[in-house]
Amino acid sequence: MVRGTPANQHQGFESQVGYVEASTLCVQVTLSSRGARALIQSTLDGFNVTIMAYGQTGSGKTYTMIGSENNPGIAPRAFKRLFQLIEAGHSRHTVQASAYMMELYNDKLIDLLRPTGNNELTKSKSESEYSKEIRKEGAYAMSFSLIHPLVFQSEKLDIKKDKKGSVHVQGATVCSVSSAGELMRAFQQGLTNRHTAATKMNVESSRSHLIIVVCLTITSRQTGSVLKGKLTLVDLAGSERVSKSGASADQLREANSINKSLSALGDVVSALSSESSFVPYRNSKLTMLLQDSLGGNSKTLVFVNVSPVAHNADETLVSLMYASRIKQITNSVSRNSDNKEISRLKSIISKLKKGEDLDEDIT
Numbered sequence: 001m002v003r004g005t006p007a008n009q010h011q012g013f014e015s016q017v018g019y020v021e022a023s024t025l026c027v028q029v030t031l032s033s034r035g036a037r038a039l040i041q042s043t044l045d046g047f048n049v050t051i052m053a054y055g056q057t058g059s060g061k062t063y064t065m066i067g068s069e070n071n072p073g074i075a076p077r078a079f080k081r082l083f084q085l086i087e088a089g090h091s092r093h094t095v096q097a098s099a100y101m102m103e104l105y106n107d108k109l110i111d112l113l114r115p116t117g118n119n120e121l122t123k124s125k126s127e128s129e130y131s132k133e134i135r136k137e138g139a140y141a142m143s144f145s146l147i148h149p150l151v152f153q154s155e156k157l158d159i160k161k162d163k164k165g166s167v168h169v170q171g172a173t174v175c176s177v178s179s180a181g182e183l184m185r186a187f188q189q190g191l192t193n194r195h196t197a198a199t200k201m202n203v204e205s206s207r208s209h210l211i212i213v214v215c216l217t218i219t220s221r222q223t224g225s226v227l228k229g230k231l232t233l234v235d236l237a238g239s240e241r242v243s244k245s246g247a248s249a250d251q252l253r254e255a256n257s258i259n260k261s262l263s264a265l266g267d268v269v270s271a272l273s274s275e276s277s278f279v280p281y282r283n284s285k286l287t288m289l290l291q292d293s294l295g296g297n298s299k300t301l302v303f304v305n306v307s308p309v310a311h312n313a314d315e316t317l318v319s320l321m322y323a324s325r326i327k328q329i330t331n332s333v334s335r336n337s338d339n340k341e342i343s344r345l346k347s348i349i350s351k352l353k354k355g356e357d358l359d360e361d362i363t
């Protein structure tokens with residue numbers, strides 16, 4: 001099912017530059033679930049969930065995923081809903097939440113939560129607080145409020161896939177978060193580091209693909225069994241014709257890199273929708289990152305944003321064809337769960353690898 005949903009509750013939206021349209025239209029394509037709200041619950045039920053926006057530059061992807069202060073987009077709404085559900089289920093399970101945030105800029109993965117000396121959140125904390133930082137599962141983990149400007153400079157970001165097919169970025173700065181507000185603060189901090197620039201098509205065009213991942217560990221109070229949920233939110237950079245966007249020299253490089261990665265994404269979608277035996281995930285970092293979201297172990301919702309104006313008819317057609325192809329993809333979804341004993345053994349193995357104390361686990 002492909003649902004056409006007017007995303008333009010924005011009557012009177014004025015264009016600010018060049019060819020920005022007076023309205024946008026959003027086509028919602030859902031794989032494996034009914035809608036965004038149900039998907040947030042699925043994350044807490046131990047599933048991988050991806051929500052992403054695809055479309056031509058200036059068509060409203062960032063507005064859909066991030067929104068504005070008065071009209072929050074999918075990400076802030078998802079964060080709020082997630083913590084409402086966590087609170088509602090408090091008597092049944094405990095939940096540990098953490099998040100990391102990356103951009104893929106000129107084919108390079110950049111850690112948007114990596115502390116810098118300029119980070120406002122890093123300045124007000126004492127040294128003793130910084131000492132509480134912990135290392136976890138090969139990634140750099142910390143409570144978000146404890147970010148230290150000098151530590152956690154990981155060497156390299158690596159895209160990894162576990163045995164169940166879940167993708168994660170090794171080496172990313174991971175913030176542990178305990179409320180929607182904390183998660184939102186981390187998110188906003190990350191956004192300030194994202195590459196954007198004015199083009200003829202969009203006064204604040206995203207020059208990178210944005211990926212936010214929220215990881216949940218849900219432990220049942222009754223049985224001790226553990227579920228792992230993962231929510232991935234993706235605001236893709238827009239495909240653009242440089243003749244229309246009027247790209248400068250740097251922007252030309254960015255546009256080429258964006259178009260190349262989106263073309264690799266198109267190849268993956270084509271291969272999956274035609275049930276080809278080979279899917280070229282490894283052709284781009286973007287497709288490697290989205291490997292579990294497209295054709296893998298994830299419930300996935302894709303918003304395809306299109307422009308309704310005649311001037312953009314070609315791009316709109318391409319996006320709609322993309323939407324209908326993506327709709328043919330079938331993901332194979334399973335819950336990420338472990339019983340109490342397996343969780344205990346995994347925790348021992350992980351601690352042994354890190355050379356940590358095992359006293360608590362063995363008694």
Ligand SMILES: Nc1ncnc2c1ncn2[C@@H]1O[C@H](COP(=O)(O)OP(=O)(O)OP(=O)(O)O)[C@@H](O)[C@H]1O
Nearest residue numbers: 008010057058059060061062063202205206237238
């Ligand atoms: N539904 C909407 N209501 C009001 N303004 C909107 C709406 N959708 C988009 N806009 C405005 O249109 C402009 C372009 O939108 P946006 O930046 O989300 O496009 P995009 O698809 O993310 O573009 P790019 O790929 O270049 O980053 C922005 O100024 C945004 O605020």
